[in-house]
Amino acid sequence: MTTQNAAGAAKPDLSARQIRRMKRFDNPWRNPKLTWGAALILGIVAMGILGRIFWNMDLVFTGSAPLKLPPLGFENLRGQPGQTDFPLGTDGAGRDLLALIVIGAPNSLFVGLLASIIGMSIGIFLGFSAGFLGGRTDDTIRILSDVMITIPPLLILVVFQAAFGDVSLTLMAILIAAFMWQSPTRLIRAQVLSMRESGYVQMARLSGASTMHIMFREMMPNLVPYLFGSFIANVTTSIVTAVGLEVLGLGPQRIPTLGRIIYEAINSGALIQNLWWWWGLPTILLAVMFIGLLLINLGLDEVSNPRLRKL
């Protein structure tokens, strides 16, 4: 990939605003999308940390609060106003929603990150092996990843979790990771195949560098933007899969997760009873999480591919 300057020489008449933007793009990492995306994700992490310090976490237990209280400034169908003790309202089992989402939101992120890290590691390993070793290894890995990429993880995991019942958060992440290695594998394999013939790799090989050195010191740095993009996309897919399982009533049963809160809300008829905060808050948080991840991904795209940057 050639790195071109974003400001092509083809457009000489630039406005002051465009010149300002060009200056900002001198450092591609100072990308507004990337910054905003990271801010949203860090905000959720910060909420998880600060919430645990400043808020009473015992309120996640059933019956620790009155049932179905609305957030502050609202009234529920029975005419009860929101209370300052439970600023975001409570659910149908008497749990404080603020405490629930403080614990639940980082859990969802954790599953996404862990599954994606494991999947990525497997993908890097297999992708490099396939692209570098070639031959039968390559065929096996290629066919396997072609096969696995068409199987939706949700359906296999539904079978698994329905058979095993309660699973821990970590186990769920590991299970999801078993379906997250295909796209990095394919991506890296394709890149390695094209890079293998490029001048600098030939050069390194001629100067007697070891295979490991070529893989990790020569090729890897060029792959970093792709890997990051693929990593973030996998985090999103993992979280979507985890939430899907949770909304079907599977996944961890005793730990609050955003998907499970939504599951309980739907099952208790929260939509009809107008208990919007119960399902709405986890929904909004998940949406914020996904939007943050998307922005990071778009930002990374622009960092690695200058042609996408707009003036």
Add this chain to the structure above:
Amino acid sequence: MGRIPSSYLGNRIVTLFLTIFIAATLIWIIPRLSPVDPAEIALGRMAAGAGTVGNSEDILAQLRAQLGIDQPWFVQYAKYLWGIVQFDFGLSTANFPTPVSALIANALPWTLGLMLISITITFFIGNLLGALMVWDHSPKLVKVAIPAAMVLTSIPPILSALLLMWIFSAKLRLFPLTGAYGLTVEPGWTWDFVQSVLYHGFLPALSIVVVTFGFWALGMRGLMIGVQGEDYTTLAKAKGLRPRYILYKYMIRNAILPQITAFALKIGMLIAGQVLVERIFAYNGMGKLLYDAILDQDFPVIQGVSFVIILMTAFSVFLVDLIYPLIDPRIRHGR
């Protein structure tokens, strides 16, 4: 029209069958790794119904023989594979004498119908909007509004389904909350029934369309940027062809092809997402069947639904892969 080389065709067919085989095997192995004994679950269900169960050892042995789990594993596996080839997944345990395949046959048309409609709509809207984002002559509003709407792409359809359901069904009461058709209409090819189906299907389809069109728009935008710089586009402009004509005949027609392959990669996610939307709307499709089966611990149904959905995905990918070289003669398949 291109021709499909036989090596490519053979490759795709091997992949297709391998996919189906691996999925079927996974679905078979996983429950057997679990410490839970299906015969004991069945016994527990009996005990819950009858209060107490005498001579439980005999009943357990009988149940094991009935479920076929007293035989060696390879016999069970062979029987299972043979059954799957014939779309026989055994009997549902929750609706006891009903075969799983009958339940699936009832649910499948709903899922397929909803999927076909929503995917067609998103494909058109998404690609058109993506093209307009790049086109020089599109209204300013389009260029500002679409990137903003793009944020929606990241949201999975369950979340949009919840929001739309709350706004349009619970709050405004414009659309029904659940079901695929009204309780008062008789299923059949009558105008009332069709109307009712469309009315009930609108929100589920909308919640999928809203969050998926951006995917196509984004892809289309990237492709259109490439096409915009091509010589033939410049030539068309220089010839003084109408901009609209250039957009449709020169730019979109060339840019849209790779979108179809993107489709193959996306379809698994789409189907899985739709299953969840169906669960939220209690739409009479595979999603609801799956959810009810999970609630009832109805294992044959869970297996059957998962398998059929994976089968659908694998076949769609296969078809897209086959159609692609036919519509884009520039593509040559050779390894």
